[in-house]
Amino acid sequence: xxxxxxxxxxxxxxxxxxxxxxxxxxxxxxxxxxxxxxxxxxxxxxxxxxxxxxxxxxxxxxxxxxxxxxxxxxxxxxxxxxxxxxxxxxxxxxxxxxxxxxxxxxxxxxxxxxxxxxxxxxxxxxxxxxxxxxxxxxxxxxxxxxxxxxxxxxxxxxxxxxxxxxxxxxxxxxxxxxxxxxxxxxxxxxxxxxxxxxxxxxxxxxxxxxxxxxxxxxxxxxxxxxxxxxxxxxxxxxxxxxxxxxxxxxxxxxxxxxxxxxxxxxxxxxxxxxxxxxxxxxxxxxxxxxxxxxxxxxxxxxxxxxxxxxxxxxxxxxxxxxxxxxxxxxxxxxxxxxxxxxxxxxxxxxxxxxxxxxxxxxxxxxxxxxxxxxxxxxxxxxxxx
Amino acid sequence: xxxxxxxxxxxxxxxxxxxxxxxxxxxxxxxxxxxxxxxxxxxxxxxxxxxxxxxxxxxxxxxxxxxxxxxxxxxxxxxxxxxxxxxxxxxxxxxxxxxxxxxxxxxxxxxxxxxxxxxxxxxxxxxxxxxxxxxxxxxxxxxxxxxxxxxxxxxxxxxxxxxxxxxxxxxxxxxxxxxxxxxxxxxxxxxxxxxxxxxxxxxxxxxxxxxxxxxxxxxxxxxxxxxxxxxxxxxxxxxxxxxxxxxxxxxxxxxxxxxxxxxxxxxxxxxxxxxxxxxxxxxxxxxxxxxxxxxxxxxxxxxxxxxxxxxxxxxxxxxxxxxxxxxxxxxxxxxxxxxxxxxxxxxxxxxxxx
Numbered sequence: 170x171x172x173x174x175x176x177x178x179x180x181x182x183x184x185x186x187x188x189x190x191x192x193x194x195x196x197x198x199x200x201x202x203x204x205x206x207x208x209x210x211x212x213x214x215x216x217x218x219x220x221x222x223x224x225x226x227x228x229x230x231x232x233x234x235x236x237x238x239x240x241x242x243x244x245x246x247x248x249x250x251x252x253x254x255x256x257x258x259x260x261x262x263x264x265x266x267x268x269x270x271x272x273x274x275x276x277x278x279x280x281x282x283x284x285x286x287x288x289x290x291x292x293x294x295x296x297x298x299x300x301x302x303x304x305x306x307x308x309x310x311x312x313x314x315x316x317x318x319x320x321x322x323x324x325x326x327x328x329x330x331x332x333x334x335x336x337x338x339x340x341x342x343x344x345x346x347x348x349x350x351x352x353x354x355x356x357x358x359x360x361x362x363x364x365x366x367x368x369x370x371x372x373x374x375x376x377x378x379x380x381x382x383x384x385x386x387x388x389x390x391x392x393x394x395x396x397x398x399x400x401x402x403x404x405x406x407x408x409x410x411x412x413x414x415x416x417x418x419x420x421x422x423x424x425x426x427x428x429x430x431x432x433x434x435x436x437x438x439x440x441x442x443x444x445x446x447x448x449x450x451x452x453x454x455x456x457x458x459x460x461x462x463x464x465x466x467x468x469x470x471x472x473x474x475x476x477x478x479x480x481x482x483x484x485x486x487x488x489x490x491x492x493x494x495x496x497x498x499x500x501x502x503x504x505x506x507x508x509x510x511x512x513x514x515x516x517x518x519x520x521x522x523x524x525x526x527x528x529x530x531x532x533x534x535x536x537x538x539x540x541x542x543x544x545x546x547x548x549x550x551x552x553x554x
Numbered sequence: 555x556x557x558x559x560x561x562x563x564x565x566x567x568x569x570x571x572x573x574x575x576x577x578x579x580x581x582x583x584x585x586x587x588x589x590x591x592x593x594x595x596x597x598x599x600x601x602x603x604x605x606x607x608x609x610x611x612x613x614x615x616x617x618x619x620x621x622x623x624x625x626x627x628x629x630x631x632x633x634x635x636x637x638x639x640x641x642x643x644x645x646x647x648x649x650x651x652x653x654x655x656x657x658x659x660x661x662x663x664x665x666x667x668x669x670x671x672x673x674x675x676x677x678x679x680x681x682x683x684x685x686x687x688x689x690x691x692x693x694x695x696x697x698x699x700x701x702x703x704x705x706x707x708x709x710x711x712x713x714x715x716x717x718x719x720x721x722x723x724x725x726x727x728x729x730x731x732x733x734x735x736x737x738x739x740x741x742x743x744x745x746x747x748x749x750x751x752x753x754x755x756x757x758x759x760x761x762x763x764x765x766x767x768x769x770x771x772x773x774x775x776x777x778x779x780x781x782x783x784x785x786x787x788x789x790x791x792x793x794x795x796x797x798x799x800x801x802x803x804x805x806x807x808x809x810x811x812x813x814x815x816x817x818x819x820x821x822x823x824x825x826x827x828x829x830x831x832x833x834x835x836x837x838x839x840x841x842x843x844x845x846x847x848x849x850x851x852x853x854x855x856x857x858x859x860x861x862x863x864x865x866x867x868x869x870x871x872x873x874x875x876x877x878x879x880x881x882x883x884x885x886x887x888x889x890x891x892x893x894x895x896x897x898x899x900x901x902x903x904x905x906x907x908x
Binding site: 379391 | 586588589590591592593594595598599601603604605606608611760761764765766767769842846
């Protein structure tokens, strides 16, 4: 199309010419000899008309560009100014059972697969629960800690099964007044022989013999101990036997003996985890335990529209299980029907309390004694003992 | 004007494929898989790593003595069992229904001493159980006919019964008392006049034990008849006991600790003072534990101890014959001398331990 240069155009062509090329306009205006006067005036008007239309087109284009820019700008602004990554805060709260383990596993898996999550903080207030579920969380924390910083922050309780779960964390923060950190051991009812029972198909169906019960309990305790030593053997300054005493330490003690790394709370842990992950500008995504009302319990809707829970939850763990539970959390885990009795087995209810007459027996034999000895000390009183 | 359809479609296809191709290639290049996580270390989960070491099982209870028939009175406390009660009960069900299975040697209050009783009977001796004053028979009347006495619950003896046992032991009647943690006071109350005391708390061992810190290994401190052939025994819950003169004949390992002080050291858990033997644990007599380590040897030695020696020359007064129910020193004021009628007995001549 450019083969025909503007100079070769005829004057008649100029009326139709809408190009902005100045050489074309100049050529038309500087050839009066070839154009009558009337024709010259109409050419000037046409040129003016061309300029108006050109400015209009530019204006429209500018407006369109502005609109398009306004549409794109927030995205660009967000991309430039938004957080560089996210720190996920995952809660570990209450008695550890399958729901707790699933909650932690799911959220840690999400943290590993979600590109925006750069670090995890575990917000811990649990006195333990079932050993296997604690191991599930242990494995999930260990796996996650291999790809991003995982810090744990304990307030009142981070003991027994909960301590097992957070042992693989890169760093453990505790509140100085935390009341139970550690408690590396398991507990359950004392081994006792089973009588004959025609309702079972084998002698061990109603329960193993006492020696086997004792050995399995110790095996579970050794697993727990090995896990803790595997993860924190270099940090904990106590020897194996001292750890196996299964004491639960105050936060300030835990930092001293290596069960925890430093004092701190969730916010500090989040900031440090972000720094560890190398993100200055971060968002926080808090993952609470999913439902306050657990599934599977009967709900009743009353006439006024409110929903009430019918009956007890009855979700306490069974007394036949061996539990990784700190004494501070025993009641909420198994209820107050089961007392941790002496080695000789369960005491009949009427005999409780009568057995510890000499006062030198360290093991509690009555509910009253146990509660007063193991209940968390209230922050407001201190008279509960 | 004609449109070249083929060219138009071709241009569309080229542009379309170029866009999709760039997107696909970009996805492959830019999209990383989830980060590779390290596998969770599981070497320390193997059973051989975490399985506790346990004591050997097996062995029969054998008595060496060929003594003629003796009568041994065994007191096992109340039916309650449990801490200080001497024997475990058998819980079959929780609160509802039968609380325990009392089917001969499988249950009941006598269960805890069944292996010892069986060994005695097997050697031709007679065993009589004493179940407390409610049984209708007085302990003094039983002891006046007996050669030896066993209690797994000294604290369950009434004051008069305890006095009678002390008199019996002072007269040379072989007496075995086993006591558990939590019964230090009653044991001292019972045995102090015979030179034996019980200590508060319990002994535990976190390092050398039979699958539980309470199940301590106990070894002889020297050579004695009661510990002959014993390398080590297992006590499921040991209380420290001591004597005025005698050193302990059985003691825990150096790695054990006393619960009250947490001090590591070897603690005496069995003493013998002439005709009285005191063991700070009753669990080793139970059927489940009798064949653990050398418990069977210890039980056999104790059975020999009970049936060996002179017949005790002890009298509990005129009412203490069979069927009699008058306690010893019944006319004496409370708190008086616990050994009124047996003064003539001379302990040294009865101390004929073999």
